[in-house]
Amino acid sequence: MEREQYLAAIKPRMPEKRYIHTVGVMETAIELAKKYGEDEKKAETAAILHDIAKYADIEWMENIVRTEKLDARLLGWGSELLHGPVGAYIAESEFELTDEDMLNAIRFHTTGRAGMSRLEKIIFVADMIEPNRKFDGVDRLRKKAEKGLDKAMSACVRHTLAFLIDTKQPIYPLSIECYNDMMKREDSEG
Numbered sequence: 001m002e003r004e005q006y007l008a009a010i011k012p013r014m015p016e017k018r019y020i021h022t023v024g025v026m027e028t029a030i031e032l033a034k035k036y037g038e039d040e041k042k043a044e045t046a047a048i049l050h051d052i053a054k055y056a057d058i059e060w061m062e063n064i065v066r067t068e069k070l071d072a073r074l075l076g077w078g079s080e081l082l083h084g085p086v087g088a089y090i091a092e093s094e095f096e097l098t099d100e101d102m103l104n105a106i107r108f109h110t111t112g113r114a115g116m117s118r119l120e121k122i123i124f125v126a127d128m129i130e131p132n133r134k135f136d137g138v139d140r141l142r143k144k145a146e147k148g149l150d151k152a153m154s155a156c157v158r159h160t161l162a163f164l165i166d167t168k169q170p171i172y173p174l175s176i177e178c179y180n181d182m183m184k185r186e187d188s189e190g
Contacts (some may be wrong), residue, residue, distance in 0.1 A: 009142050010051075020056060025126045029047035043126075051083065088107035112153075
């Protein structure tokens, strides 16, 4: 499928504001892919599909987790975490996406994980820094993205964890693993 076909397919599945966000993520992901030597088409497609399940019914998503044998730890975490893995399921089952790197970029765009690929990092970072995002610290994250993908990823993960801690929300285990992995990488790089 081409860009316009993907965009037309996702638009009815989300409010206009989320669609605008998705286009912003797509544009940002393409820029980051150019800058950091990733396949731009893969970044574009993964970005377009990253929130495909964001507004799906929670019971339906939990049923998909059960029937498709997705990570059972997801159950009970709500749509904020379910929509990534269920989105990857939709990308594969409805859009016939087979590229594992693209599917993982969709699957882990909210939680992160240890050992993320360059494409996974691009989608994670693009989701946080796209031009329509307005939160304290977003400009600092955008500047980090200009200096290095790993620097941006590390800053985005730390920002997310700080937000979760400040708002007294539980932290999903993969997010902690992602943070630990990023810190080990920073330590080994000096």
